Amino acid sequence: MQEKTAIVLNTPFAQDVRKGLTDYPKHLSSKYFYDEVGDKLFQDIMAMPEYYLTDCELTIFKTYKEDISGFFQGQGDAFSIFELGAGDGKKTKILLKELIVKNVDFDYRPIDISQNALQLLKASIEREIPEVAIKPLQGTYFDTLADIARHNGKRKVILFLGSNIGNLLHPQAVEFLKNIRTILNEEDLVFIGFDQKKHPQKILDAYNDQAGITEAFNKNVLARINKELGGNFDLDNFLHWEVYDPETGTAKSYLVARKAQRVSIKTLDLTVDFKQWETIHTEISQKYDDEIIKWLADKAGLEITAHFSDPKDHYRDYIFKR
Numbered sequence: 260m261q262e263k264t265a266i267v268l269n270t271p272f273a274q275d276v277r278k279g280l281t282d283y284p285k286h287l288s289s290k291y292f293y294d295e296v297g298d299k300l301f302q303d304i305m306a307m308p309e310y311y312l313t314d315c316e317l318t319i320f321k322t323y324k325e326d327i328s329g330f331f332q333g334q335g336d337a338f339s340i341f342e343l344g345a346g347d348g349k350k351t352k353i354l355l356k357e358l359i360v361k362n363v364d365f366d367y368r369p370i371d372i373s374q375n376a377l378q379l380l381k382a383s384i385e386r387e388i389p390e391v392a393i394k395p396l397q398g399t400y401f402d403t404l405a406d407i408a409r410h411n412g413k414r415k416v417i418l419f420l421g422s423n424i425g426n427l428l429h430p431q432a433v434e435f436l437k438n439i440r441t442i443l444n445e446e447d448l449v450f451i452g453f454d455q456k457k458h459p460q461k462i463l464d465a466y467n468d469q470a471g472i473t474e475a476f477n478k479n480v481l482a483r484i485n486k487e488l489g490g491n492f493d494l495d496n497f498l499h500w501e502v503y504d505p506e507t508g509t510a511k512s513y514l515v516a517r518k519a520q521r522v523s524i525k526t527l528d529l530t531v532d533f534k535q536w537e538t539i540h541t542e543i544s545q546k547y548d549d550e551i552i553k554w555l556a557d558k559a560g561l562e563i564t565a566h567f568s569d570p571k572d573h574y575r576d577y578i579f580k581r
């Protein structure tokens with residue numbers, strides 16, 4: 260039955276926006292950056308000279324593809340590669356090609372919150388590496404763990420690349436790794452990319468590019484509220500602000516109100532007031548060092564099997580077992 264009065268939306272996005280914009284201080288989750296526009300903006304970010312993370316991981320994969328695929332192969336039995344937050348799969352393709360060249364028996368199960376990204380990824384894999392058996396799965400990391408858990412039989416290799424883990428606060432990361440551990444069998448592997456602590460300016464530059472791509476990416480959450488929830492945010496009334504704390508290794512993104520303003524969001528039946536210079540916290544991008552990673556692994560009951568880094572040690576990929 261439908262009411263004639265305003266239809267108040269109750270999707271997860273709608274609920275999170277209501278919560279985030281009525282909390283003090285205000286916040287919105289970076290997971291909502293990624294729609295079709297956001298996916299494209301993130302691809303542009305990965306191609307920026309300032310955003311070193313992607314190049315570092317590409318270098319690691321190109322340099323160590325034989326060793327890495329050797330770990331994946333284990334004793335040589337068939338396995339499934341699950342990739343959490345697969346995105347455009349640019350880096351993963353290097354490993355997939357190496358496994359195909361080596362005639363390894365595996366299938367590839369990319370998982371992403373974005374159905375759009377998954378469709379593009381599937382099409383590009385079918386075009387570039389048609390030998391790969393691919394089975395995409397749409398969902399968040401959290402709700403798809405249950406699907407992965409149900410995958411009994413074949414050995415599992417779980418990829419979590421690009422320092423995606425950096426979007427999680429340490430307690431959330433521990434929780435997440437613990438959850439992964441519960442679905443691991445003896446021979447399964449987890450392969451995770453961690454951006455490393457480095458010169459603070461290099462980190463700030465990566466998240467605050469001159470061209471304003473990161474700004475547009477950050478503001479895309481407001482654009483989505485306008486489009487999907489009937490909001491009237493004026494994106495020009497907010498500025499993108501990045502901070503990095505070299506002690507904790509936490510980079511944080513904010514949207515800062517340039518002036519006092521009132522925003523209304525029709526399908527939430529919500530009015531939100533901003534004071535001048537009031538913030539919306541949107542993202543954390545955690546940076547790591549050896550001690551933090553050992554501590555995380557320890558807390559989650561995972562064992563570090565190997566790690567690979569780029570020549571400048573700006574970025575590392577770790578392999579864990581239970």
Ligand code: AVJ
Pocket residue numbers: 304312421422423424425426465466473476542543544
């Ligand atoms: C996709 C979460 C790894 O935090 O570095 C890039 C997203 N945000 N620029 C990151 C992002 C701003 C990215 N991750």
